[in-house]
Amino acid sequence: MQEKLTLMIPGPTPVPERVLNALSKHPIGHRSPEFQEIIQKTSELLKWLHQTEGDVLTITGSGTAAMEAGIINTLSKGDKVICGENGKFGERWIKVATAFGLDVITVKAKWGEPLNPKSFQEILENDKQIRAVIVTHSETSTGVINDLQTISKYVNSHENAIMIADCVTSIGACNVPMDAWGIDVIASGSQKGYMMPPGLSFVAMSEKAWLANKRSDLPKFYLDLELYKKTIIKDSSPFTPSVNLYFALEEALIMMKEEGLKSIFTRHKRHMNAIQESMKSIGLKLFAKDGYGSPSITSIIPSNIDAEILRKSVKNDFDILLAGGQDHLKGKIFRIGHLGFINDRDIITVVGAIEASMDKLGVLNKKLGTGISIAAKSLNRTVN
Numbered sequence: 001m002q003e004k005l006t007l008m009i010p011g012p013t014p015v016p017e018r019v020l021n022a023l024s025k026h027p028i029g030h031r032s033p034e035f036q037e038i039i040q041k042t043s044e045l046l047k048w049l050h051q052t053e054g055d056v057l058t059i060t061g062s063g064t065a066a067m068e069a070g071i072i073n074t075l076s077k078g079d080k081v082i083c084g085e086n087g088k089f090g091e092r093w094i095k096v097a098t099a100f101g102l103d104v105i106t107v108k109a110k111w112g113e114p115l116n117p118k119s120f121q122e123i124l125e126n127d128k129q130i131r132a133v134i135v136t137h138s139e140t141s142t143g144v145i146n147d148l149q150t151i152s153k154y155v156n157s158h159e160n161a162i163m164i165a166d167c168v169t170s171i172g173a174c175n176v177p178m179d180a181w182g183i184d185v186i187a188s189g190s191q192k193g194y195m196m197p198p199g200l201s202f203v204a205m206s207e208k209a210w211l212a213n214k215r216s217d218l219p220k221f222y223l224d225l226e227l228y229k230k231t232i233i234k235d236s237s238p239f240t241p242s243v244n245l246y247f248a249l250e251e252a253l254i255m256m257k258e259e260g261l262k263s264i265f266t267r268h269k270r271h272m273n274a275i276q277e278s279m280k281s282i283g284l285k286l287f288a289k290d291g292y293g294s295p296s297i298t299s300i301i302p303s304n305i306d307a308e309i310l311r312k313s314v315k316n317d318f319d320i321l322l323a324g325g326q327d328h329l330k331g332k333i334f335r336i337g338h339l340g341f342i343n344d345r346d347i348i349t350v351v352g353a354i355e356a357s358m359d360k361l362g363v364l365n366k367k368l369g370t371g372i373s374i375a376a377k378s379l380n381r382t383v384n
């Protein structure tokens with residue numbers, strides 16, 4: 001029953017009716033006063049979401065466009081950068097940086113483990129030529145959250161380096177105070193915590209990032225952020241943006257403002273806790289190292305069954321789409337997205353569906369209902 005499909009993958013995420021309704025209007029002129037108002041309002045709300053006084057620019061393109069924009073607007077050919085890699089999206093940063101001729105030093109951690117901030121500190125202390133440290137905050141492929149705050153602290157005490165972060169699955173899920181943590185560039189995308197369809201991405205730039213922009217010589221045109229900055233001052237945009245996605249963005253950001261940052265973060269934390277605890281209670285293992293689970297996605301190892309078989313069973317019987325493992329993790333893990341427009345009902349339902357599917361497949365070693373009971377108890381607990 002396709003109409004009842006519930007997305008619990010880490011993007012695209014479910015879209016609220018209010019946002020869908022905002023989308024389904026006739027486009028308006030992107031140079032009209034009505035559209036200027038939307039640009040003005042959304043850029044204010046984006047600053048609020050990023051907890052920054054700096055600019056947050058909107059690009060029509062997916063999250064990777066924002067990642068690429070972050071690199072090509074702040075760096076120059078041959079620049080030495082450190083890339084963190086503990087999953088698929090860390091690998092993507094390395095690919096982008098390499099494609100533009102940067103000199104990449106890689107700091108790795110085993111998939112499932114967080115990056116060690118000390119490794120960044122050591123390299124930074126011994127090399128004044130580093131121009132940027134580039135990391136993924138919430139590594140979607142493994143469900144690990146990296147300690148961006150501590151890594152940023154080390155970057156901030158370096159004279160030349162800027163901090164570039166992929167916050168695609170952390171913005172709108174957990175606290176990412178851009179200015180307080182001293183992050184210079186943040187990339188994110190609409191189909192994740194923003195509760196929107198794919199198509200828009202966002203690049204937040206600090207003062208220091210704009211200074212770096214002055215010396216940056218990498219080729220750019222469509223993603224030249226200086227053009228975006230110049231036009232945003234006039235509440236405009238350099239090219240024709242996805243007008244209808246801007247309608248959706250405005251509505252989604254208003255919804256987020258109504259809920260409030262703190263409530264959004266505690267909701268994600270409660271859901272993360274409930275998923276983690278319930279999955280453990282039915283004998284499944286978490287892939288992320290203890291204490292480093294992402295607020296938006298949980299990776300699970302079903303030791304006694306192929307993860308793909310379980311995932312397909314949940315999809316077929318319950319119309320809930322879970323994500324599989326990527327690369328060497330295919331069949332080994334499945335991932336539950338609990339990012340964006342997700343409520344307690346979704347959590348109870350997904351836990352119940354997993355238990356029921358395991359029971360049907362003959363691999364549930366606990367009493368049916370154990371997971372739901374633990375999830376319900378966990379959801380009833382307040383977190384701060």
Ligand SMILES: *Cc1c(COP(=O)(O)O)cnc(C)c1O
Pocket residue numbers: 010011062063064065089136138139140166168169189192
């Ligand atoms: C989804 C995602 C992206 C963006 O991918 P696109 O497909 O280009 O939107 C980047 N980083 C992370 C961590 C993600 O989860």
